[in-house]
Amino acid sequence: MVGTVEMTCRDLLLAGWLAVAVLGACSREPAPQAKSGTPGEHATHGAGGEQAAATPTIKGMAEVDVPYERRQSIGVRTAEVTRRPLSARLRTAGLVVADERRVRKIQTKISGWVDQLLVSFTGAYVKAGEPILSIYSPELVATQREYLLALRASRGGPAEAGGDKRMLLESARNRLRYWDITEAQIKGLEESDTPQRAVVLHSPIAGYVTVKPVYQGMYVTPEMELYRVTDLSTVWIWGDIYENEIGLVMVGQTATIRLPSAPDRQREAVVSYVSPTVEPATRTLRVRFDVDNRDGELKPGMYATVELASPLGEVLAVPEEAVIDTGERRVLFVEVAEGRFQPREVKLGRKGEGHYEVLDGLAQGDRVVVSAQFLLDSESRLRAAAGGPAHGGH
Numbered sequence: 001m002v003g004t005v006e007m008t009c010r011d012l013l014l015a016g017w018l019a020v021a022v023l024g025a026c027s028r029e030p031a032p033q034a035k036s037g038t039p040g041e042h043a044t045h046g047a048g049g050e051q052a053a054a055t056p057t058i059k060g061m062a063e064v065d066v067p068y069e070r071r072q073s074i075g076v077r078t079a080e081v082t083r084r085p086l087s088a089r090l091r092t093a094g095l096v097v098a099d100e101r102r103v104r105k106i107q108t109k110i111s112g113w114v115d116q117l118l119v120s121f122t123g124a125y126v127k128a129g130e131p132i133l134s135i136y137s138p139e140l141v142a143t144q145r146e147y148l149l150a151l152r153a154s155r156g157g158p159a160e161a162g163g164d165k166r167m168l169l170e171s172a173r174n175r176l177r178y179w180d181i182t183e184a185q186i187k188g189l190e191e192s193d194t195p196q197r198a199v200v201l202h203s204p205i206a207g208y209v210t211v212k213p214v215y216q217g218m219y220v221t222p223e224m225e226l227y228r229v230t231d232l233s234t235v236w237i238w239g240d241i242y243e244n245e246i247g248l249v250m251v252g253q254t255a256t257i258r259l260p261s262a263p264d265r266q267r268e269a270v271v272s273y274v275s276p277t278v279e280p281a282t283r284t285l286r287v288r289f290d291v292d293n294r295d296g297e298l299k300p301g302m303y304a305t306v307e308l309a310s311p312l313g314e315v316l317a318v319p320e321e322a323v324i325d326t327g328e329r330r331v332l333f334v335e336v337a338e339g340r341f342q343p344r345e346v347k348l349g350r351k352g353e354g355h356y357e358v359l360d361g362l363a364q365g366d367r368v369v370v371s372a373q374f375l376l377d378s379e380s381r382l383r384a385a386a387g388g389p390a391h392g393g394h
Contacts, residue, residue: 058331061343062383064376068339077371078335079319081362086312088248088352094237094257094289096302102231104204109179109222112137115198117216119209119227126203132227134198135220140179144195147172151190207231232300235293237269239306240284248310248350249274255289255308259297267291269306310352317355322368323348324377333369333376334362341369343380 066076112135119132126132150169176186181199189196211228220226237257241249253271269289278285289306291298298304323346324331330348333341346361362368369376 058343058345060384061331061377061380063336063343064333064341064379064383066339066341066376071339074375075372076369076376078367079322079370081316081318081358081364081366081368083314083364084317084355086315086317086350086352086355086357088245088310088312088350090241090245090248090306090308090310092239092241092306094239094304094306096291096298096300096304097236097238098210098230098232098300099234099236099290102205102207102234103210104207104229104231105225106132106201106203106227106229107222107225108135108201108220110135110137110140110199111221112140112198112219114214114216114218114220117214119203119212120216122209122212124209126206126209126229128203128206130203131200132203133214134200136198140181140199141195141197143172143175143179144189147176147186147189148193148195201226203227203229205229205231207233232296232298233292233294235291235298235300236272237289237291237298237304237306239287239289240279240282241287243278243283243285246285249285249287249308253308253310255306257289257291258305258307260303260305262297271308312350312352312357315349316358316362316364318346318348318358318362318368319370320351320354320356322370322373323356324373331377333373333380335367335369341376343377 066074114133115136116134118134119126119130147169150165150172154165154169173186179199180201182202185196185199207229209227210230211225214220214224214226249271251271251274255269255271256266257269258266269291271287272290273288275286318332322332329345331343331345334344336342344361347359349357349359351357
């Protein structure tokens, strides 16, 4: 009767663990004897015939025996540990920003009033050399008159006074140049022989007007920013990577960019900068990617998905699905004999393409469980807690 009550309690306990119940049934069948010299071999010692494992197992876990006919029903599959080329793939969210090297501020070197506002709104596209505004400056008008007077004087008068006249002419010309008056504008002044009322400023690059604090009739001075023009034919994408991925990124690598608006389309980017410091709050490193944007599809402020592949070379690798990560250690089950599975703690390195790099705990040719390993883990812990033998037969 006592034995019946004990069996009933155990059945109730195992009812909550369906998978464990299946493996519990397996444990009552005789396990095949391990071949001599194989890892995990069991030997008989002393007169009592007690069995002791030659290969130590993990504390709190025991070996599990699963007959062949049971392996099929519970879906136990194994894979071989092999050497293979491995590539780590990094994926991060990136933010599109303007290339700082392609931004120009437009200012004037003279004081005056805005006579004409030729580009009148933020976001307008301008070409390189396109006129954007004109400024009336009394000081500039006076300098133009001085230049014309010096030019007229240099064309006549005594020959002995020619050197002084040329100096005055060159001095007036240089002042115009210092105020960014172009050679074409100076030539036009000489041909017209009349001072121009306003000087016209031109855009130094092609791009979009991203800042425009100036208005018609406004009085401007040299320290004021009148326009900011941004060339978006090339843009930057800033992404963040974690500390453990730092060694996988270097300047010059090629990455793939995808946009939420066009997930099926991809474009190439190049790593152009890796930050020398880690962000203390997020423990991440900032990486910058250069992207060609001549089609204008990438807009500053957009988010993009960045994928980067880094070859790791040929390494000893184990499938990712074989690993049970407890947070404190990484465990997997190795088939040490036909139907006998041993829990083993391993040291793993980098991950890529669904595999982990093996640093310690496995050898090439070992077979590891890649399916139903959590069922084996439950039975292994249950047997170790019950203090039973390492394999079936009880």
